[in-house]
Amino acid sequence: MKDFIKEAKNILIGNRKEGYTLPTNSKLYPAQWNWDSGFIALGYSHFNLKFAFDEIKTLLRGQWKDGMIPHILFHDLNTNYYPNHSVWACGNKIHSSGITQPPVLAIILKKILDKNRIKDEEIKKIKNILNKVKKYHEWLINYRDPNYSGLVSILHPWESGYDNSPLWDDSMNEIKIEKKLKYKRGDNKVVNPNYRPLDIDYDRYVTIKNYLKKNKYNPKTLYHKSMFNVVDVGFNSIFLRANKDLLKLLKKFNLKYKKLQKYISHSENQITKLYNKKKNNFINLDLRNKKKIIIPSITNYFILFADIKDKKLNNKIIKNLKKYNSKEKFLFSSIKSSHSKFEEKRYWRGPVWINCNWIIYQGLKNKDKNFAKIIKKKTIDLVKKKGFHEYYSCKTGEAFGANNFSWTASLFLDLMLEEKYE
Numbered sequence: 042m043k044d045f046i047k048e049a050k051n052i053l054i055g056n057r058k059e060g061y062t063l064p065t066n067s068k069l070y071p072a073q074w075n076w077d078s079g080f081i082a083l084g085y086s087h088f089n090l091k092f093a094f095d096e097i098k099t100l101l102r103g104q105w106k107d108g109m110i111p112h113i114l115f116h117d118l119n120t121n122y123y124p125n126h127s128v129w130a131c132g133n134k135i136h137s138s139g140i141t142q143p144p145v146l147a148i149i150l151k152k153i154l155d156k157n158r159i160k161d162e163e164i165k166k167i168k169n170i171l172n173k174v175k176k177y178h179e180w181l182i183n184y185r186d187p188n189y190s191g192l193v194s195i196l197h198p199w200e201s202g203y204d205n206s207p208l209w210d211d212s213m214n215e216i217k218i219e220k221k222l223k224y225k226r227g228d229n230k231v232v233n234p235n236y237r238p239l240d241i242d243y244d245r246y247v248t249i250k251n252y253l254k255k256n257k258y259n260p261k262t263l264y265h266k267s268m269f270n271v272v273d274v275g276f277n278s279i280f281l282r283a284n285k286d287l288l289k290l291l292k293k294f295n296l297k298y299k300k301l302q303k304y305i306s307h308s309e310n311q312i313t314k315l316y317n318k319k320k321n322n323f324i325n326l327d328l329r330n331k332k333k334i335i336i337p338s339i340t341n342y343f344i345l346f347a348d349i350k351d352k353k354l355n356n357k358i359i360k361n362l363k364k365y366n367s368k369e370k371f372l373f374s375s376i377k378s379s380h381s382k383f384e385e386k387r388y389w390r391g392p393v394w395i396n397c398n399w400i401i402y403q404g405l406k407n408k409d410k411n412f413a414k415i416i417k418k419k420t421i422d423l424v425k426k427k428g429f430h431e432y433y434s435c436k437t438g439e440a441f442g443a444n445n446f447s448w449t450a451s452l453f454l455d456l457m458l459e460e461k462y463e
């Protein structure tokens with residue numbers, strides 16, 4: 042019988058560089074990505090705690106002075122990727138992008154610290170890590186929610202992690218593409234272009250990026266004048282969960298937590314405002330264009346991961362989730378397959394992503410054990426059947442994008458090995 046656990050570990054080791062890990066060994070992503078790194082650290086924690094902490098410490102070495110943790114750290118100055126370090130032209134100790142990504146780090150840290158005994162001599166190092174993560178969360182609160190609304194904004198679709206999701210179509214249609222825009226994509230030379238975002242998407246990504254750069258990535262002003270300013274349920278659910286996990290860790294390690302605690306109660310109240318009665322689901326808000334975004338995306342169900350206290354609301358969402366993918370063999374499609382914008386093979390416009398399944402699974406574990414078990418089994422079976430890829434068809438399970446994909450390997454390991462601890 043094939044040893045899938047060994048294979049998953051080998052993928053991580055194979056993608057590992059000095060102190061960090063590439064998302065894949067194909068040439069698609071030649072750098073360190075923020076949320077990939079979090080998931081990757083969790084994978085390592087099942088067999089090499091040192092590598093797990095190396096991954097996290099390297100990511101934190103790229104933290105900006107103001108607290109932001111960038112979405113990409115360019116350790117190697119290879120320029121095949123677009124937009125590479127020379128295009129972003131920013132960073133603190135490490136060249137980086139000028140935007141962030143879903144803040145999963147505190148959640149991952151809590152998982153790792155819960156299952157491992159920390160020696161006395163390591164406490165100082167852990168406190169140091171926690172203070173940096175706290176500074177990152179404060180950055181999100183101060184600059185991405187300057188009006189203290191309880192909800193943070195993303196200023197570029199890349200910040201959501203689900204770049205070309207139909208969630209952003211209407212907002213992106215409003216972007217006026219820069220005149221004489223000149224750039225060369227690298228991604229669609231490595232992966233079949235039919236499985237990647239369109240050129241028009243890239244024109245808009247690059248236009249927004251150039252605008253952020255022109256404004257020196259200044260977080261104080263950009264919230265107010267960015268071309269793209271969206272409140273995403275997925276990002277906010279992850280942030281709320283991350284804040285809750287960080288709070289527990291701050292308490293455990295005797296660090297200050299009062300301000301964070303206050304923000305958590307505020308967000309918990311405010312996030313339910315994203316609930317749409319008519320759709321009986323959570324929706325996103327385009328703040329820039331003052332519009333609701335009503336698209337059936339799996340990321341709207343990340344609210345379950347936020348562990349909000351409203352049981353009745355959680356149950357309604359779970360009931361919906363059970364119908365979301367019922368017609369398809371593999372779960373969960375990133376966009377509901379009956380929706381007009383669904384595309385079976387194109388990146389975040391329909392395919393199944395293992396990190397989404399993992400997030401939903403985590404959100405269900407304490408709410409609907411049986412359903413959670415089904416999701417876990419189906420996710421494991423999909424990976425065993427089709428391999429450790431970037432994304433998959435919800436209809437056939439066919440794999441697309443990069444292979445030897447690190448977060449697929451990591452989260453597979455976590456699903457397979459978690460029982461050892463829980």
Ligand code: DGY
Pocket residue numbers: 112199202204228
């Ligand atoms: C990419 O390059 O496709 C990434 O998703 C951007 O972060």
